[in-house]
Amino acid sequence: MSGQGSPQGGWARGAAPRGRGSAAAAGGAITLAFLAIALVASIWTPYDPAAISIADKLQAPSARHWFGTDQLGRDVLSMIMAGAKNTVGVALLAVIIGASIGVPLGLIAAARRGVVEEMVMRASDLTFAFPALLLAILFTAALGPGAVNAIIAIGVFNVPVFARVVRAGALTLWTRDYTLAARVAGKGAARISFEHLLPNLGGVLAIQATIQCSLGVIAEAGLSYVGLGAQPPTPSWGRMLNEAQSLTALDPALAVFPGCAVALLVLGLNLLGDGLARGRGG
Amino acid sequence: MGTGALLEVESLAVSIGSARIVHGVSLQIAAGEILGLVGASGSGKSTLALALMRLLPPGARASGAVRLEGRSISAMSEAELQSVRGRQVGMVFQEPMSALNPLLRIGEQVAETVRLHGRASRRQARSLAREALDRVGLQGEDGALDRLPHELSGGQRQRVALAIALVLSPSLLIADEPTTALDVATQAQVLALLRHLARSLKVGILLVSHDLAVIAQVTDRIAVLERGEIVEQMATADLLGRAHHPYTQALLRAARLEPKRTRRDFAHAALVLEARDIVREYPRARRSLRRRPSPLRAVDGVSVAVHAGETVGVVGESGSGKSSLLRVLLALDRPQGGEVRLLGENFSGARGAALRRLRRSIQVVLQDPAGSFDPRWRVERLVAEPSHVLEEPPSGAALGARVSAALEQVGLPAAAGARYAHQFSGGERQRIAIARALILEPAVIAFDEAVSALDVVVRAQILSLLAELAERLELAYLFVSHDLQVVRAIADRVYVMQRGRIVEEGPAERVLRSPRHPYTRSLIEATPQLGAPLAGTGC
Numbered sequence: 091m092s093g094q095g096s097p098q099g100g101w102a103r104g105a106a107p108r109g110r111g112s113a114a115a116a117g118g119a120i121t122l123a124f125l126a127i128a129l130v131a132s133i134w135t136p137y138d139p140a141a142i143s144i145a146d147k148l149q150a151p152s153a154r155h156w157f158g159t160d161q162l163g164r165d166v167l168s169m170i171m172a173g174a175k176n177t178v179g180v181a182l183l184a185v186i187i188g189a190s191i192g193v194p195l196g197l198i199a200a201a202r203r204g205v206v207e208e209m210v211m212r213a214s215d216l217t218f219a220f221p222a223l224l225l226a227i228l229f230t231a232a233l234g235p236g237a238v239n240a241i242i243a244i245g246v247f248n249v250p251v252f253a254r255v256v257r258a259g260a261l262t263l264w265t266r267d268y269t270l271a272a273r274v275a276g277k278g279a280a281r282i283s284f285e286h287l288l289p290n291l292g293g294v295l296a297i298q299a300t301i302q303c304s305l306g307v308i309a310e311a312g313l314s315y316v317g318l319g320a321q322p323p324t325p326s327w328g329r330m331l332n333e334a335q336s337l338t339a340l341d342p343a344l345a346v347f348p349g350c351a352v353a354l355l356v357l358g359l360n361l362l363g364d365g366l367a368r369g370r371g372g
Numbered sequence: 373m374g375t376g377a378l379l380e381v382e383s384l385a386v387s388i389g390s391a392r393i394v395h396g397v398s399l400q401i402a403a404g405e406i407l408g409l410v411g412a413s414g415s416g417k418s419t420l421a422l423a424l425m426r427l428l429p430p431g432a433r434a435s436g437a438v439r440l441e442g443r444s445i446s447a448m449s450e451a452e453l454q455s456v457r458g459r460q461v462g463m464v465f466q467e468p469m470s471a472l473n474p475l476l477r478i479g480e481q482v483a484e485t486v487r488l489h490g491r492a493s494r495r496q497a498r499s500l501a502r503e504a505l506d507r508v509g510l511q512g513e514d515g516a517l518d519r520l521p522h523e524l525s526g527g528q529r530q531r532v533a534l535a536i537a538l539v540l541s542p543s544l545l546i547a548d549e550p551t552t553a554l555d556v557a558t559q560a561q562v563l564a565l566l567r568h569l570a571r572s573l574k575v576g577i578l579l580v581s582h583d584l585a586v587i588a589q590v591t592d593r594i595a596v597l598e599r600g601e602i603v604e605q606m607a608t609a610d611l612l613g614r615a616h617h618p619y620t621q622a623l624l625r626a627a628r629l630e631p632k633r634t635r636r637d638f639a640h641a642a643l644v645l646e647a648r649d650i651v652r653e654y655p656r657a658r659r660s661l662r663r664r665p666s667p668l669r670a671v672d673g674v675s676v677a678v679h680a681g682e683t684v685g686v687v688g689e690s691g692s693g694k695s696s697l698l699r700v701l702l703a704l705d706r707p708q709g710g711e712v713r714l715l716g717e718n719f720s721g722a723r724g725a726a727l728r729r730l731r732r733s734i735q736v737v738l739q740d741p742a743g744s745f746d747p748r749w750r751v752e753r754l755v756a757e758p759s760h761v762l763e764e765p766p767s768g769a770a771l772g773a774r775v776s777a778a779l780e781q782v783g784l785p786a787a788a789g790a791r792y793a794h795q796f797s798g799g800e801r802q803r804i805a806i807a808r809a810l811i812l813e814p815a816v817i818a819f820d821e822a823v824s825a826l827d828v829v830v831r832a833q834i835l836s837l838l839a840e841l842a843e844r845l846e847l848a849y850l851f852v853s854h855d856l857q858v859v860r861a862i863a864d865r866v867y868v869m870q871r872g873r874i875v876e877e878g879p880a881e882r883v884l885r886s887p888r889h890p891y892t893r894s895l896i897e898a899t900p901q902l903g904a905p906l907a908g909t910g911c
Contacts (some may be wrong), residue, residue: 141632267744273704273807276761289748 114365120358121300127171128178137165139172140323148341157347160330161337169325172338172350174185176237176326177355180319181306183241185299193295195249197245197287200264201279211257212252222247223312230318239322244309248302255298259291297366304359311352327352378576379404379424379544381525384436386416386423386600393419393855395602397436403543404574408591408608410584410623413798413827416600421548423577425438425457441543453681459489462537464530466549472521473531478505479517482535485562489540503538505532508565517658520559524692527558538575545569548580555690555854558899563590582827584627585857585900590610596620612902626828628902629861633839635862635881638682644715644815644848645701645734646676651709652696658751670696672872676850678816683842683849683881685855685863693872694852698820700756701850702736713768716816728761735809739821744805745793755779755808762812778807780838799830803837816848835861854898860884868892 099351136156143163150156157166199210226243233239263269274281311317314328322329327348334344377400386394394416401407411417423434426445430669438445439635440460448456457463465471473481482501486492492500498655502517508531521529530550537545547566553558567590569575580589587594588608595605596619604617626764653667670693678684688694699705701712703719712720714730722730735758738744745754755775759765766774776786782803793801802822823831841847853859857868859880866883868876868891876889887893 111528267740268746270704271738271744271805272733272757273700274734274736275758276728286746290746351467358479 111365111369114369117361117363117365118186118359120354120361124174124355124358127303128175129173131142131168132176135165135171137168138323139164139168141165145226148337150244150343158341158343160171160333160344161341166347169330169350170327170347172247172325173330174326174351174355176320176324177307177310177311177352180237180241180244181303184244184248184306184309187241187245188302189299190293192249192252193256193288195253197260198247199253199257199367200260200287201283207257210253214253217247217250224300226309226313227316227318230313235321236316237324240310240313240319243313245307247309248306252295252298255294256291259294260287263287263290276299297363300359300363300366304363307352307355307359377401378405379578380437380439380443381424382437382439384420384423384438385433386419386428386432386434386897388429388432392600394423397597397600397602398590399595399602399605400575401544401578403576404570405592406570406577408581408587408594409578409580409597410582410594411597412582412623412829415597417582418548419600421546421578421580424546425461425463426453427457442777444500445771449528453710454621454733455489455789458485458537459540460542461541461544461546461820462534462542463716464533464537464545464547464550466552471536472529474521476520477517477586478510478519478521478532478610481521481532482539483540485509485536485640500539501535503774504535507538508532508535509561509586510535512762525558526554527561530554531565534562538569539691539846541573543574543575543576545575546580547577551586552583555858556895556898557689559900563900566590571660578813582829583900584623584828585629585902586629588627588902589900596623597792610696622829624902626832628718629828629835629857631861633683636682637678637879641679641681643677644680644682644711645676645850646713647674647676647697647701647710648713649710650674650676650700650707650712652693652705653698653708654696658682667708670705670872671700674869674872674874675710676701676867676874678848678850680815681842681846681848682865683851685851685866686857687854687859688869689854689895694854694869695820696872697869698736698818698850698852702734702818703731706885731761732812733815734818735812735814736818736820736824737805737809739760739824742794742798744900745801747792747794749792750789751779751791751793751796751804754793755789755811758808758812774811775807778811779804781805781810781841798826799834802826802830802834806834806837806841810845811813813845814847816850818852820852821854822851824853824855831858838862856884856895868895 141164146159146163147161149159151154155165156166157170160169195210199207228246229243229246230239233242254287260283269282269286272286277285310319310326311328312332314326315332317329317332319328320326330348331345334348337344379401381397383390383397384394384397397420399407409417409420419428428434436446439491440456440509441707445453445456446732460528470567476484479498479501482504483497486497505511507901510528512611521532524532551562554562563586566577566579579587579591591608593606594608594611596617597603597604598619604611604615612618613791615624648697649674650671652671653669655667656665658665674697676684676686686694694781696705700707700720703712703722707720711718715733717730719730752775754773755778756771759771759774775789779786779788784800784803784807788796788878796804814904825833826834836856838849842849849862851859851863866877866880867874868883868889870891876883876887876892883892884896887896
């Protein structure tokens with residue numbers, strides 16, 4: 091009696107679950123779609139998003155106005171598109187600010203250890219101790235509302251996040267033999283950080299950037315909802331939501347489109363971030 | 373239908389995709405017998421061991437018959453199999469750390485196996501766990517039950533893994549390279565334990581290893597696996613004397629590890645590297661606010677000298693301070709006392725440009741051929757990395773020519789430069805590491821356990837290459853290893869290190885033939901040698 095192994099292999103362990111890649115792909119597609127919309131909006135929108143036409147106010151979605159018009163007769167689709175440009179721009183620039191300060195800080199903390207590391211880490215603890223959105227509101231209230239100040243306010247809170255992630259990653263990489271080999275080759279800490287550590291941290295950084303981007307989208311929507319983001323006439327999703335709130339009885343659809351835009355973009359970014367993280371861990 | 377054998381394997385074959393990993397393997401293990409399965413890396417040993425308990429990775433297909441005490445493993449359901457694994461068959465693998473749960477106390481981990489397999493009460497499970505730990509030489513009464521894996525040494529962890537495998541008194545134990553990650557002294561203890569299990573508890577054991585010298589010490593029979601096929605199978609004593617198959621003979625030669633070069637006396641050659649009274653201390657964690665704890669002294673007044681063209685070995689167990697010493701010699705760490713001189717200049721105190729200039733004369737080859745290369749760099753860039761310390765670093769074609777020359781010196785084609793390190797085998801990667809060390813034409817190369825992670829056949833090849841390079845390029849080597857056999861094969865002179873001090877030094881021949889210090893003697897006794905029985909019986 092010789093046991094024949096079935097094609098699936100009664101001999102083998104259970105197969106690994108599949109299908110995680112598709113969620114990441116969907117996330118990537120959503121993110122890319124919003125990026126594309128933001129790019130298109132900077133050249134062309136169906137109507138001028140700031141053009142007021144009281145005669146056309148509060149129209150339902152139609153062939154002329156796909157998403158309808160608001161209380162001032164502005165085209166909602168154009169506003170959503172222009173708002174995407176604003177939101178994506180703010181979130182991306184905030185991530186770039188956070189990464190360009192946080193990454194070097196993290197690398198320095200890991201390379202120098204000791205007092206430098208303590209200072210960087212305690213400073214980031216201090217930043218973490220405050221509720222980020224509240225402080226961003228305080229920040230923009232002090233500096234004055236506007237897109238640029240929103241970028242700075244959100245960017246400041248990205249700095250410690252990047253510093254921590256990079257320091258943790260760099261510390262493990264510093265224990266690898268290849269950094270030892272590079273030191274024997276006469277390379278200094280700065281050079282090793284840029285030539286060996288940074289490229290190997292690329293994956294972790296991409297994941298973190300995606301997550302911070304989605305948090306940035308929410309923060310930007312929140313700030314402009316309370317009037318501290320981009321100022322009129324620049325359209326923004328947060329202010330559209332704010333304006334729709336007072337008109338919920340008249341036209342509930344007005345809140346649906348900007349609300350869905352925020353939710354969809356955040357969902358896309360999170361799916362993408364999770365997918366990237368799983369891809370690395372798997 | 374059973375013939376009385378504990379485990380019977382008949383024409384077992386395993387393939388993954390279109391590759392045949394194992395084919396036509398038939399073997400038997402009787403109760404109380406230790407069967408050795410030996411072969412170079414890639415010969416299919418581990419796949420075979422996994423196939424016996426149907427633990428193959430997804431995608432692998434197997435055929436043939438495996439019978440345990442007359443019952444067909446291949447016909448069992450997954451539920452039946454689970455009760456067989458652990459209860460009737462225990463398994464131990466190479467990496468004792470990854471086999472243990474880092475957050476679970478030792479006693480609980482062993483007891484967990486008991487509770488998974490039966491309805492033993494918590495207390496019964498705990499007493500069984502204590503017995504099993506006693507049996508492997510970790511005394512349960514001494515609080516071993518309450519320790520966490522990271523608090524144990526490598527040898528102790530392997531004992532815990534053995535205790536888990538043995539707690540339910542299985543009739544068969546499958547051990548895949550159980551001692552490869554351990555140093556020689558611990559290895560000898562684990563081997564003695566395995567032999568004790570077979571002799572007194574009548575456990576049948578399948579011992580898988582690449583090193584004939586290791587398994588010849590305890591096995592009754594040895595099966596030699598080459599490319600998935602058993603090419604020779606006979607009693608251990610016969611195999612050592614009368615092996616016919618050329619592959620077995622190659623394995624025997626590799627395990628014997630003949631000296632790779634004629635030893636010479638370099639006492640009159642110029643000093644290349646000299647260290648005097650090196651002290652290296654590490655600060656200990658503070659436990660009280662008032663008192664600063666005394667630092668841990670890893671290297672305690674060590675003096676070492678390497679002459680031009682000479683190969684010097686530094687031998688000691690793990691934890692003896694070898695690696696700390698090496699870091700000081702390479703000017704990676706500053707010593708708390710003493711001085712390192714390279715080519716007559718102060719190396720340990722050098723800074724800036726002087727340090728960079730001196731670095732050209734000393735290079736290093738590290739243990740882990742996987743971890744010592746940046747995974748994102750191509751080989752040509754990796755090999756070229758040290759040329760950065762030259763005053764006028766070559767670039768473009770000149771650098772390419774140097775890289776090709778270095779790769780050719782270590783027996784790799786110049787085309788290898790365009791690939792990534794992970795695309796090479798362990799032995800090839802170590803050749804790349806040597807090429808990287810050679811590119812600056814240094815006066816001395818330090819080796820940190822450089823061949824410990826390689827299988828015996830590859831190890832012999834790398835050692836031959838190193839001996840040839842030393843002759844041809846008049847290189848001096850500082851060879852740090854826990855493996856006396858390796859040092860014996862290559863070194864002209866040796867230092868024996870124990871607890872941060874040099875306890876014995878002298879010509880390799882003299883020290884290894886007639887050791888004066890008891891520590892050296894114990895190291896030599898623990899080192900496996902073909903034909904010599906396992907020393908000591910206790911565990």
